[in-house]
Amino acid sequence: MHFKENFDIPEEIVYLNSPSNGLLPKETKAWRMVWDKEFFDTQGSFRDQQPEFIADVKETVAKFFHSEIKSTFLIPNFSFGYSTLIDLLPRHYSYLVLTDEYPSLQYPIVNRRLKHTVIKPEEHVEQAIEQAIDEYNPDVFIVSIVQYITGLKIDLEFIQRLKRRNPSLLIIADGTQFLGTEPFNFKQSGIDALAGSGYKWLLSGYGNGFLLMSDGLTRRLQNILSDVPLPKVAMWKHKGILNTFFEPGHQETLSHGTLKQSLLKLEELGLENIQQHIQQVTQEAYQLLAERNLLLPEIKEREVRSSLINIQVDPQLYDQLTKAGAICFPRGTGIRIGIHLYNDISDVHRLIEIIDKLR
Ligand SMILES: Cc1ncc(COP(=O)(O)O)c(C=O)c1O
Missing domain, CATH: 3.90.1150.10 (Aspartate Aminotransferase, domain 1)
Structure with a gap:
């Protein structure tokens, strides 16, 4: 090829x-040039179609990763989506994490003073994770599918088995160093929440990312937030409770559009x-x-x-x-x-x- x-x-x-x-990709770069010009054309209508455009990007993302549109959130980067999610989980939850993880994955657990256990990834990392889960019984396992320093890749079949054996364990994964290198089916992955930034293997530049959520976690969060009144003002009437956290403001069309273009290119190839x-x-x-x-x-x-x-x-x-x-x-x-x-x-x-x- x-x-x-x-x-x-x-x-x-x-x-x-x-x-x-x-x-x-060359085609994505060409798209950006045209988009920026037409978007800011005073007489053009693209700026007014921002919500529809973003909804279209979301549909592309959900299709690409096999996630539900309603549980797919467009975010500016991995770190925002992940730390927002952590803040929604009960404070008494305990976490299992590997040493030398990407700082935005590990530090939000430290700076929020959340209870956590750190284990060292070695050659048999999957075994070590399983043992640690038996020993410490964490509520949440957080992990980058591919570690940013060593390149260690967690066996994705292991993640599926882990979830089957521990259905109540929440698995939160970072796909930034992995997604874009092979086909990936979120629904079958056993992962409860998967977040990523688009500027690496997804060939999409800075300012775009996504968070995908399983039905189980979506329900758990909706229960946790069940006493929060939904926004009533006209402008926010269409927002679900989780959107109010993960997608609170207007999203940038050039960067999210870049993600859409590159995902389409990856699909085409x-x-x-x-x-x-x-x-x-x-x-x-x-x-x-x-x-x-x-x-x-x-x-x-x-x-x-x-x-x-x-x-x-x-x-x-x-x-x-x-x-x-x-x-x-x-x-x-x-x-x-x-x-x-x-x-x-x-x-x-x-x-x-x-x-x-x-x-
Ligand atoms: C494992 C991992 N996750 C996430 C990111 C990117 O996260 P963010 O764009 O929020 O900085 C990186 C970037 O180096 C990374 O290596």
Whole structure:
């Protein structure tokens, strides 16, 4: 598959920085230019159609992830949606979280002084999670599907089993470093709330995100809020109680529209094709890095692996790597790369060549 031709990538660059921010498809960029111009045309009517436009984006998001429209919320970023959700849950709830999680996932538990247990993700992280749930009996398990520093990916079949075995446990997941790399069905996932920002693997720039909620959690929250009167004023009459928290104000059409355009593009290219392509390229990278002993020990032997890889070279090589055209980022004990649809095997070979020269 020649996914690369859908993106503007200069010859001298190997773009491996999707875990920081992903590239926008050419078509999405073109759409943004036209939209912004027409939207602010004084004589145009787009500005008045803002609510319908946002409703349309929401429909696209819900279809893309297989969630219910009524339990899909458009948010400006992961952090807003997640912390708003945490604030709606009873304060006595206890949380289970992995060490070194993305700060916006872990810190809201700390700064709100909520009861929590932290466990270290190792090679057998799923086993450790299961044991911790048996031992501490938390009300909520919060987790990034793909960890932002190490690239550790939680087995999604494990999440389904976990939910089946512990139906009352709330599973709140962050999909920001994962969604966009393969097909994903929220309804079947066992996850109660899944939030994400669109600017990385979903190729959608900043300012857009989404929160998807299961029927069970939606009902639980509606019960918790059952004594709150619904807004009566005409302007807010259509809002459900959860919308008043997650979607309190007007949403930006350019950024949410960008998300819609990129989701349509990903659908057109086919998420299964994208998954296959990423797997093939990623496998080559894992193999060449393993031969050089450059993988994190907790990732090396895992069967479930992501396309976010932390290469165990000195993070201080960052400047030289960038100068040589490999766009990446220093994180933790190494250099973080991401392999997305616009990367191919030749990118991996170019990166390995650069690393071999610098080491
Ligand atoms: C695991 C993870 N979640 C979420 C985000 C983004 O969240 P936000 O856009 O709210 O900063 C990132 C960005 O680095 C991330 O790595």
